[in-house]
Amino acid sequence: MGLLEVIKVSQVIVHHERYAYLLCSRVPLGKHFMVSQDADEITVITTENNAKKVKHKKDIKWFKLFEIRVATPFVSVGFLAAISSAIAAKGLTILMVSTFSKDYVLIHEEETSVAFRALLELGFPVVWKGQNTLVKMSKIHKVGVFAAKNFKKGETVLHFEPKVLTKDQIKALPSDQKKYVSSYKHGKYILQQGPDKYVNHACDPNTKVQNNSDVAIRDIHRGEEITSDYRKDTIQLHHFTCRCRSRNCQRWI
Ligand SMILES: [Zn+2]
Numbered sequence: 001m002g003l004l005e006v007i008k009v010s011q012v013i014v015h016h017e018r019y020a021y022l023l024c025s026r027v028p029l030g031k032h033f034m035v036s037q038d039a040d041e042i043t044v045i046t047t048e049n050n051a052k053k054v055k056h057k058k059d060i061k062w063f064k065l066f067e068i069r070v071a072t073p074f075v076s077v078g079f080l081a082a083i084s085s086a087i088a089a090k091g092l093t094i095l096m097v098s099t100f101s102k103d104y105v106l107i108h109e110e111e112t113s114v115a116f117r118a119l120l121e122l123g124f125p126v127v128w129k130g131q132n133t134l135v136k137m138s139k140i141h142k143v144g145v146f147a148a149k150n151f152k153k154g155e156t157v158l159h160f161e162p163k164v165l166t167k168d169q170i171k172a173l174p175s176d177q178k179k180y181v182s183s184y185k186h187g188k189y190i191l192q193q194g195p196d197k198y199v200n201h202a203c204d205p206n207t208k209v210q211n212n213s214d215v216a217i218r219d220i221h222r223g224e225e226i227t228s229d230y231r232k233d234t235i236q237l238h239h240f241t242c243r244c245r246s247r248n249c250q251r252w253i
Helices: 003-009 081-090 109-122 169-173
Strands: 011-014 020-025 034-037 042-047 056-067 097-098 103-107 126-128 133-135 141-149 154-159 163-165 182-184 188-189 207-210 213-216 225-228
Touching: 003 081, 034 109, 042 213, 081 097, 081 103, 081 109, 103 109, 109 133, 141 225, 169 188, 207 225
Parallel strands: 011 126
Antiparallel strands: 011 056, 020 042, 020 056, 034 042, 056 103, 097 103, 126 133, 133 141, 154 213, 163 188, 182 188, 207 213
């Protein structure tokens, strides 16, 4: 298997929390994501909650964690190098740490979306921890969400927790986040944060929004792209040309 094929069948798992990267003078008590120690230093990587309890030197640096699950361990020459150079090509620095069977990439919190994009463009399917969907490049529009298992009609495909924001809070968002805002009720807006923000519109969709979830409106097979009818679910703030290719496509949303 060539490197690109390996990447396509491997997975990147996005962890929800942010992680602190700490320099400590002794190994802290309790359960931490990772503790690494050499003759001179002790480095601790731990969740936000735990970080408060750990005595450390210097300021806390916050990172998001991508877990990399290689499909063929130890035989994929250049696998980590490919990840590292794709991220470097976007001008970002990364920290890589490995355990016996897993590799992790730590990205500065504010650079997460750029790094995420680099991994998708390299060909990785990305999974949010605990979800049954994959995010990868799509034929409909750049990035899309795909079923990681078969779903029955009526089953929840994706559950999401959108952030409710005021108009002023929306104005203060970085520009790459603004496209994930839609209007909500009583002058409030919602910002999508999870994989749901990558669900593409289709004029003939396979899910509908119900109680902060995308619910299957027909049986969906593993590997199919998950779609939703934007016109029904929220009031869109942005308009675009539709390329969903369904027979009843309205071409313009
Ligand atoms: Zn369409």
